[in-house]
Amino acid sequence: MKVRWSTVLAGLLLAAFVAGCGAQPTSPPQATVAPGTGNDPDPASPASILPGSGQVPGWEPSDEATTYFADNLYDLVNGQADAFFAYGFEQVAVGNYENTEGASLRVEVWQVGTPSDAYGLFSSLRSGNTVSVATGSGQTREGDADPGRRLDFWQDRYLVRLFAPVELDDADLTAFAMAVAGALPGGGEPPDLLRQLPLDGLVPHSDLFFHQEISLQSYLWLGGENVLGLGTDTDGIWARYEVGSGAAHLLLVHYPSATAAEAALDALQASAIDSLVRAEARGDLLGALFGAISEAEADLLLDEALATE
Amino acid sequence: MAHWPATDTSRVVLVRHSGVWAGSTPDPAIVLEMLDAGLSTLAETGDVLAIWRALFGPQERVLLKVNCISYGGPTQPAVTYAVAQRLQDAGLPAGNILIFDRTDNELAAAGYSLNEGGIGVQCHGARGTGTESALSQARARFYQELDWCDAIINLPTPKQHGMAGISIALKNHYGSIANPGQLHGNSCDPAIAELNAQPTIRGKTRLVVGAALMVSPTDWNRPEREDALLLSFDPVALDTVGRDILVRHRQEMGQNAGFLVGAAKHLQTAQALNLGATDTGLIELKEVVLG
Numbered sequence: 031m032k033v034r035w036s037t038v039l040a041g042l043l044l045a046a047f048v049a050g051c052g053a054q055p056t057s058p059p060q061a062t063v064a065p066g067t068g069n070d071p072d073p074a075s076p077a078s079i080l081p082g083s084g085q086v087p088g089w090e091p092s093d094e095a096t097t098y099f100a101d102n103l104y105d106l107v108n109g110q111a112d113a114f115f116a117y118g119f120e121q122v123a124v125g126n127y128e129n130t131e132g133a134s135l136r137v138e139v140w141q142v143g144t145p146s147d148a149y150g151l152f153s154s155l156r157s158g159n160t161v162s163v164a165t166g167s168g169q170t171r172e173g174d175a176d177p178g179r180r181l182d183f184w185q186d187r188y189l190v191r192l193f194a195p196v197e198l199d200d201a202d203l204t205a206f207a208m209a210v211a212g213a214l215p216g217g218g219e220p221p222d223l224l225r226q227l228p229l230d231g232l233v234p235h236s237d238l239f240f241h242q243e244i245s246l247q248s249y250l251w252l253g254g255e256n257v258l259g260l261g262t263d264t265d266g267i268w269a270r271y272e273v274g275s276g277a278a279h280l281l282l283v284h285y286p287s288a289t290a291a292e293a294a295l296d297a298l299q300a301s302a303i304d305s306l307v308r309a310e311a312r313g314d315l316l317g318a319l320f321g322a323i324s325e326a327e328a329d330l331l332l333d334e335a336l337a338t339e
Numbered sequence: 340m341a342h343w344p345a346t347d348t349s350r351v352v353l354v355r356h357s358g359v360w361a362g363s364t365p366d367p368a369i370v371l372e373m374l375d376a377g378l379s380t381l382a383e384t385g386d387v388l389a390i391w392r393a394l395f396g397p398q399e400r401v402l403l404k405v406n407c408i409s410y411g412g413p414t415q416p417a418v419t420y421a422v423a424q425r426l427q428d429a430g431l432p433a434g435n436i437l438i439f440d441r442t443d444n445e446l447a448a449a450g451y452s453l454n455e456g457g458i459g460v461q462c463h464g465a466r467g468t469g470t471e472s473a474l475s476q477a478r479a480r481f482y483q484e485l486d487w488c489d490a491i492i493n494l495p496t497p498k499q500h501g502m503a504g505i506s507i508a509l510k511n512h513y514g515s516i517a518n519p520g521q522l523h524g525n526s527c528d529p530a531i532a533e534l535n536a537q538p539t540i541r542g543k544t545r546l547v548v549g550a551a552l553m554v555s556p557t558d559w560n561r562p563e564r565e566d567a568l569l570l571s572f573d574p575v576a577l578d579t580v581g582r583d584i585l586v587r588h589r590q591e592m593g594q595n596a597g598f599l600v601g602a603a604k605h606l607q608t609a610q611a612l613n614l615g616a617t618d619t620g621l622i623e624l625k626e627v628v629l630g
Contacts, residue, residue, distance in 0.1 A: 136410060
């Protein structure tokens with residue numbers, strides 16, 4: 031029997047009132063500093079990287095920059111903080127800007143442990159809409175963008191994210207990108223493990239670089255039990271391939287030892303994942319193919335991915 | 340809030356309108372139309388204002404719990420202001436309506452107009468903590484605004500979540516407490532369900548309106564168009580329907596969606612605590628397409 035609306039309302043109107051009992055407001059835990067003022071004691075800190083007044087024509091900081099560290103990153107991203115910790119998070123500075131027309135833009139500079147971590151964090155957030163970001167002096171970096179709304183790029187051990195709540199001219203985003211990139215240390219090489227990826231069939235910019243399961247699990251769900259034994263001492267790649275008529279994903283993990291790779295292979299094969307086509311451990315590398323791919327094609331890909339010089 | 344198991348099934352209404360986006364902002368008139376149609380379908384009556392009056396007394400203080408932690412994909416303000424408009428149309432004083440999330444900065448960055456003590460609908464972040472509740476993993480310290488209000492309208496926006504799989508209505512209340520960081524272990528389970536079972540939330544929540552004009556199936560700062568509102572009296576059922584929307588988006592993007600289902604253990608825990616229904620057979624989904 032379906033309950034009628036009148037019955038529903040009768041229950042709804044029984045809600046209780048609990049009197050307010052206010053405590054004093056909690057003090058903000060973040061460190062703040064005016065962008066580009068040189069007031070930050072660490073000249074290489076993300077806060078010091080943020081453009082200051084007059085550095086981007088037509089734009090000014092609209093408030094003090096805020097820096098978040100490991101103990102208060104939850105204040106910025108709540109439960110997503112662990113996803114950043116998995117890439118050696120150290121600190122992030124957030125600056126907000128306004129132009130003369132009242133449009134706003136937010137700049138985040140994330141500092142993580144290594145350039146590989148910065149690449150990994152970048153790869154975990156990208157949409158696949160790859161752009162080339164001019165960073166000055168004729169240099170460019172790989173970026174990822176939603177035109178007029180968002181621009182991400184990585185450099186050295188930093189990930190830079192620009193967000194516009196209302197669409198802007200791409201030139202504004204580019205101007206901020208150049209200002210930030212020019213203040214960052216140059217360079218930064220992608221992880222060595224990327225060189226193991228076979229190029230034939232690889233979907234460009236589809237790779238995810240990771241260390242820990244939290245970074246992989248939204249791409250490959252293995253039940254949340256860390257079947258693969260991933261941790262801070264493992265490097266992994268998850269990349270998409272289009273081979274023949276099908277699409278597949280290659281998982282490649284570098285373990286600290288051959289024993290660990292063998293153990294992960296055993297655990298993976300025992301997990302009965304439907305989409306698993308082939309898996310193999312060779313030395314300290316584990317490779318596995320998932321998806322719509324023949325066993326023969328999977329063997330070819332695995333053989334190349336696990337090859338060592 | 341009356342829902343399964345008090346009813347045979349929990350109803351969730353999904354309202355769509357392909358013309359809701361006028362450029363980069365939603366059309367307020369269409370959002371109001373969607374809200375009216377959704378509530379009318381949910382309550383099985385055409386007199387929308389009568390529904391609002393039945394749900395909320397004329398002098399009650401109503402907290403609209405939005406979710407602005409995501410800079411790029413917050414609860415769309417057009418949806419929240421439509422709800423505030425209908426509360427006023429039903430006779431509630433604007434000053435008794437508080438649009439709330441944990442910080443002023445996040446509300447302002449999401450496009451909300453801060454107003455504390457001025458004329459009109461109130462809007463501000465937390466000003467301190469109030470009551471506490473003991474959960475399995477930690478004591479939850481509610482913001483005092485949750486104590487201040489007589490009633491809550493939960494206004495989440497569907498998002499994937501790196502630990503809990505999804506963040507929709509139930510997870511939205513991690514922004515109602517001062518110490519959410521202590522409740523993220525074991526995929527936030529059973530903390531999410533236990534938090535929502537507290538009288539401060541369960542006893543006051545009258546309606547859930549999911550702002551799904553945009554949803555975030557991957558990165559919170561890369562929301563995708565969905566052109567929909569979700570309405571229910573049951574946050575668990577609404578979360579289940581919202582999860583399925585996120586799953587569809589991820590599948591359309593060629594991405595694995597198993598994580599959204601597997602990690603969202605809190606839905607079954609919430610059902611076990613009688614907070615609502617997540618089993619498919621216990622949910623009645625009604626779709627309304629307006630344009």
